[in-house]
Amino acid sequence: MLIKKIQKINVYAMTWRLPIIVWQLLFFVGPVIFMIAMSFFLVKNYRMTEAFEFVNWSKMFSKNYFWDSYLHTVTIASVSTVFAMIIAFPASFALAFKASEKLRRWAIFLLIIPFFTSYLVRTFSWFVILSENGVVNALLGYIGFGPYTMLNTNFGTLVGYMTLTLPLVVILQTITMASIDRTLIEAARNLGCKPLATIWRVIIPLSKAGLIVAAIFCFILSFGDFVAPFYLGGSQEPTLPILILDTTKSGQQWPRAAVVAIVMMITLFSVAFIGIALAYRKKAKK
Template identity: 40%
Template sequence: MSVLSAKVRLRRRAWFALWAAPLPIWFALFFMGPMLLLIAMSFWSVQNYRLTPDFSLSAWSYVLSLDFLWSTFWRSYGLSLISAALVSLLAFPASYAMAFLITPARRLTFLGLALAPFFTSYLVRIYSLQVFLGEGGVLPQLFHSVGLSGASLLNSYTALFLGHATLTLPVVLVLQTLALGNVDRTEMSAAVNLGARPQHVLRHIILPAARPGLSLGVLFAFLLSYAEFVSATYLGGGVFQTLPILLTDLIRGGQQWPRAAVVSLLMMAALMLTSLVTVAWAYRQKGN
């Protein structure tokens, strides 16, 4: 009997291991493998425009000695953080309405409409924004008709933010709606019955309960904006030096892949640290 039970347990463990195997395999192939290659590449060298396996600190010393490296780093970080915060605030009223003010059937319809932009190429959406923001475009003409400046909005922080919003707003909207939709209605009803005002219910019940989902929405908006290259190039015009633009400049300047690997590792370190801090704050215990 014990031998039979041992065989059953062994089969169950093998079955569970078979189902769990894709996750570590995926993690090794698509994260740890490229990460280790990127680390190794940062110590390689370029000889006669060819990437050569080596152990050299030249790429690290070159990148870290750039005068504009840290200004570019903090510009990219700050722009992405501000864009994530503004997009989250912009999406919240719509998310709140979909979570609490409309029926579930209509909510699904609106969520489907929120995801509709992903059926179009992001590059196409950015090109269409050029038509709206460029000189003689829709928005400049609208501003001119009300007596404001009708100059082109391209190559500005406004255009860069609109590009980030085009990419991240649908994602944030969906995450916020799902987070708010899981808030316990019983606590909300009890607070209202005890005379709590709507702003107090929002502050003390809804926001704390939905904090993980709302925080993840901000985090995803930040992650997508931080590594965004298309908006910085076609809407910002390359005027605002960001880390993705610096990456392309390093590669074009003599196929300097090791230097690009160093910048990529710095970006990944910032992203990982920000993600850990955000997740730790999102899932901390109430009252801490």
């Protein structure tokens, strides 16, 4: 009787637990592991043959353009992260501390929308706005400036990255800072702490973990995006995602693209790991 009951419970539990395990093993873990395996395959006469050779790894690692691209991607993703964090901060600060609860909800509601709308079309829109004869240069022309070349520069790439990351960074920063205990801030003020010092010595340390998470997300998004560097940055200096794109689409060199993808994943995991460790360490100290 009892055994029967246990079995019955298990059937019910497994009905809910198993689908995702099976599905993700087949279509998430499967693809990722296969990609890792693929980096050791060989390409002969434009056909991929299964093998276990290190030739793709050694080929990619011996190419200067690979390391240039790596350095460039890490640099521009880091710059993007620093920019996004700094540009977002005053807005998040205002939304967290100056805005009413209702206004803050509305702001977050609005900022969620772009996250679900076509990034591609937004990028194309920037392409038109920032072009030599575009809206920005026309407006600058009225007050006697320009025209400036903004496309096919790192500036263009950064505008694209900001479009992608700013909404998320503002949301994460706002939520983090809004959840700080207000009495601690008041206490600091009562003890004579100046407003800027309050931000620097009370608010930022208290929201450190959330801020680091926001920065990690920002880095991941910028590091992995191929649209902004491709359409707005002109891709003269290809980033790693563009390298994957070119290698896969034009060269049929899937195994080499896999090498680039794996290097990217290792980099992202390291950044996320270090970031989380940093967030955690500071918290434990306090």
